[in-house]
Amino acid sequence: MALAALDKNIRAGKTNYVFEADIKGYFDHINHEWIQRMLDQRVDDPIVRRLVTKWLKAGVMENGVVVLNQTGTPQGGSISPLLSNIYLHYALDVWFEKVFKPCCNGQANLIRFADDFVVCFQYKDEAMRFSEMLHKRMAKFGLELAPDKTRMIAFGRFAEKNEAELGKRPETFDFLGFTHVCETTRHGKFTVGRIPTKKSKRKFMDRVRKWVKANMHLSPRQQQQKLTEMLNGYYQYFSLYGSIPKLKLILREVKLMWGRVLIRRRSQRSRLDWEKLATKQWYKLPSPKLKLLSR
Numbered sequence: 001m002a003l004a005a006l007d008k009n010i011r012a013g014k015t016n017y018v019f020e021a022d023i024k025g026y027f028d029h030i031n032h033e034w035i036q037r038m039l040d041q042r043v044d045d046p047i048v049r050r051l052v053t054k055w056l057k058a059g060v061m062e063n064g065v066v067v068l069n070q071t072g073t074p075q076g077g078s079i080s081p082l083l084s085n086i087y088l089h090y091a092l093d094v095w096f097e098k099v100f101k102p103c104c105n106g107q108a109n110l111i112r113f114a115d116d117f118v119v120c121f122q123y124k125d126e127a128m129r130f131s132e133m134l135h136k137r138m139a140k141f142g143l144e145l146a147p148d149k150t151r152m153i154a155f156g157r158f159a160e161k162n163e164a165e166l167g168k169r170p171e172t173f174d175f176l177g178f179t180h181v182c183e184t185t186r187h188g189k190f191t192v193g194r195i196p197t198k199k200s201k202r203k204f205m206d207r208v209r210k211w212v213k214a215n216m217h218l219s220p221r222q223q224q225q226k227l228t229e230m231l232n233g234y235y236q237y238f239s240l241y242g243s244i245p246k247l248k249l250i251l252r253e254v255k256l257m258w259g260r261v262l263i264r265r266r267s268q269r270s271r272l273d274w275e276k277l278a279t280k281q282w283y284k285l286p287s288p289k290l291k292l293l294s295r
Contacts, residue, residue: 002113003176003194003240004293006120010180010192014107015120015156017127020173021134022149026115027080028072030087031142032056038090055079071142084115091141092117100130111175118175127152155182157190174199183242193242201250204234208254212261220262221282227254228286239291247288255285 009015023029035056036049043049058074073080096110096119106122108130121127131152138145153171154162160182163170170182177200183193196204208230215223231251238247259277277283 002111003178005109006111006118006175006180007192007293009107009109009111009120010156011190013109013120014122015109016154016158017121017124017152018155018173019119019121019127019130019152020150020175021117021119022146023115023138024144024146026143027084029142029144030072030084032071034091034141035083035087038086041090052079052083056083081114087141088112088115088117091137091143095137100133113176116176118173124152155180157182160184160190177237178240178243181242191241194240195243195246196238196250200238201246204230204250205253205257209257212258216261216265220280223258224282224285227258231286235286235288236291239288240293241290244288244290251285251287255283259283 010018036053039049039052043052055074055077058077073083093110093112101108104121104123104126106126107120108122108126109120111118111120119127119130121130131150135145153159153173155170155173159170172179172181174180174197177197178194179197181193181195183191185191208227211226211230212223215226218226231254234250235247259274262277262283263273
């Protein structure tokens with residue numbers, strides 16, 4: 001839904017600039033006093049309030065010593081995602097909709113999922129003003145933006161046209177595991193292309209490599225079944241418009257890595273080369289198929 005909202009704002013709206021931000025160590029810097037005051041707005045039950053307080057104060061054990069939390073939400077705690085959403089709802093969402101946005105002359109829309117968010121702007125000066133105000137707003141709630149991951153870029157149909165006149169391509173930005181790119185369709189219309197980020201690809205390949213090395217004792221068909229599950233899980237999220245060519249390269253890398261392991265493992269018992277491997281039914285893995293983005 002967040003990706004669909006972003007796509008709609010860029011393709012159908014008047015987006016010319018995108019502001020992307022990253023909150024440094026967000027879950028570790030949630031202020032307990034502020035979150036309690038935010039809960040006061042909606043929760044009256046004293047039992048629930050005491051339970052939340054206990055969750056927030058629950059410490060972690062390090063080398064046999066319990067360290068109590070003074071800020072932040074408990075790592076891995078079941079309530080952490082909920083509390084972190086509530087915190088940014090009041091610290092960011094409500095402030096943006098009720099204070100900042102009404103002062104804008106052009107379109108301005110915030111798209112957030114958990115602690116990841118981007119803001120689409122029609123005018124550059126309003127995007128710059130938002131950047132200045134956001135730093136102060138985050139500081140008020142004990143949060144800090146990571147300077148190396150916070151920036152404003154020209155992005156959208158007009159950005160592509162303007163950059164093309166200078167012989168350049170518009171910059172890209174990352175959001176929810178995708179790198180967003182300005183592209184044109186076969187009919188020459190502007191669209192937003194999405195490809196898996198380098199980080200998401202690296203994490204997936206590391207996970208596959210680790211599993212294959214740890215399960216060399218399994219039969220090829222058992223390995224095929226597990227790799228099929230892992231690839232289908234990856235495709236389920238990333239098979240959006242513009243991602244298919246990248247996903248096919250990832251599939252190729254998985255097959256090459258798996259093939260090297262199989263050839264090396266069986267070299268002492270029976271000859272197995274790439275040509276023979278390609279004919280094996282159990283060596284086949286699923287290809288990515290395009291998914292439509294739900295709107």
